[in-house]
Amino acid sequence: MKFTESQLDQAFISLLEAQVSSRVSSLKVEHNSRPRNPKIADACFKSGYIDAWGRGTLKIIEACKEAGLPEPELIEKDGGVQVTLYKPEGGPIGGPIGGPIEKIRAQFGSLSSRMEVDSEINKSDLKSLSGSISEYFRSNFGIISDEIRAKFGVTSLYTLILLSIDNTVTAKILSKVLGTTPRTIENHLSKLRTNQIIKRHGSDKSGYYEICKQK
Template sequence: MFSRESETVEFKKTTSQLKEGIISLCAMLNKHGRGIVYFGVKDDGSIVGQDVGKKTTADISHEIRTNLKPLPEINIEIHNVNDKAVIAVQAEGMDTPYSAYGRYYTRVDDADTYMDSNQLLRFFESKDTTYSKWEEQPSGFSIDTVNEDLLIQYIRAANDAGRMHYIFNNASEALNKLNLITDDGQLNNAGHYLFGNDGPVLLKEVMYPTDDRREFADLKQYRGNILECIQEGMRYIENNIRYSARIDGLHRTEMPEIPIRAIREIIVNSFAHCRYQKGDSNAITITRSRVTIYNPGGLLHGTEPRDFASGRIGSKIRNPLIASVLFKNGMIDAFGTGFDRTFKECAENGVEYSYRNDEFGFTFTFTRKHVEANRTIPSDSKSLANDTDKIIMDLISKDQYITTTELAKTLGVSRPTIARHIKSLTEHGVLERVGSRKSGYWAIRH
């Protein structure tokens, strides 16, 4: 018979409780940097044994490697106790905080408890790889400068994500819950950059019709807070990438050339790790064959995205307070796992990517697909009055940069004829010219 469970020892009757066992390992690692789970042992310490097959230990190892991040040192042994098999899974590591299945836990006596926001924040603040002191400094702005509507939306999203349990009462109380105000009641820097309504963050957005970037088709300088800039960055890319259509039964599904979830992961990462105190700006650049997302912060201490994706190291947070707030409303699923999800999304969708991390910042580039169709052609007979309209829309759907001269040559008609059809299509709202006549492109609307 085994001794009792403790803050470093957990018993599980069978490996059908493997998920719960991994959560216990996560909790023990966060509390003590080590822990052991025995499978085949009841809660009272009595031995019932565990069936062991050819793949049992391999399945345990795979489940741990997939769902315990970052990956600690793991040792799996099978013991024979009173002619009954007991599997001992031991973990050791100090790269806290550890997450299990995207959530964070700590150990209290023999119980696993969900880690609250203050505990999680203290983990990051205790690391020497953060710049949390800047976040906590007074911003000079009062609570009156907060975008309260956005704050209310945020609280709702955090509650829906199950990471807050708080009903909004007033801005001061909500910001205090998020550790975003100073002792004298003003916003700290993190609070100002997250919820300020005076546009504390600059996002530069530019689109070029070609890869040589000699002339731009669109140029924007958007000012907002971090949450607003994340939303704006997502809108800008989603509105300017190509889509193909797939028909599933009676339903039509638009397929983006770059997975939206992958874009979201990189944009959120960009603002979570940005170096704000120097006044630098994030930037999104779209060319004919690439979408590039840049932030001036860079990854800390020479780390690489592959290090985080593989689980070899935990997340190194530049702005732990900002990252903690983004975690609560679900923008960050689990620290250090965003690159892993991005790489998998790209691999599953055949999207190539590259990245660069240097003294100037971190740049992530998606390679755009050359899809056959930009958007499917509207079937409204009033919009497409004749076969010429349909042919023009079909050609544009295949090449959004096609010129009126090329259209006229392909159709064997004059340029004025093409111009009349283009005018009709734009007036009916199914076609729009984005950018200048010389360097812009066509966008099909629905």
């Protein structure tokens, strides 16, 4: 079969459009990260500015959902990706930056830094955040903290709180923060997954946890 020059041009344009569309759509699901400057990316990762490869756009989308905002628009533009955030329809522009979970993260700090703190202090600080976190769980996921504590135990509740602070955290880090063993944490994670409180996405190395909305 022979094609005219015009048909070949159109086929080439269509192929490019499909590739661009595919690349952008992949940013909304778990994907591999291919930094354009590996040395700069590695320095940012080791400095703590990047917590997991390939999670940036997913965390933006999750943050918008948590804040009750429309899903952001991702488009490829001038060799890069443009992200457009939208305010709620009819809502005000401006106001405080960050929702409840950002304030909780700021108060508790990073989990890596908490590994150096005595676990009893960590648990005491988590207990002091129980009011804020209970309201966050209830309003965003329909989860009642007291029910989690009564059904699965306080360690499961603390594990859930820590997952809301950093959903890429490992069982090893959780065990250090809470002063228990990785196997114990795995058992609590398993109970939360079995009861559809949380869901795991991706591999053990590069995956993350999602807190599920309760029906």
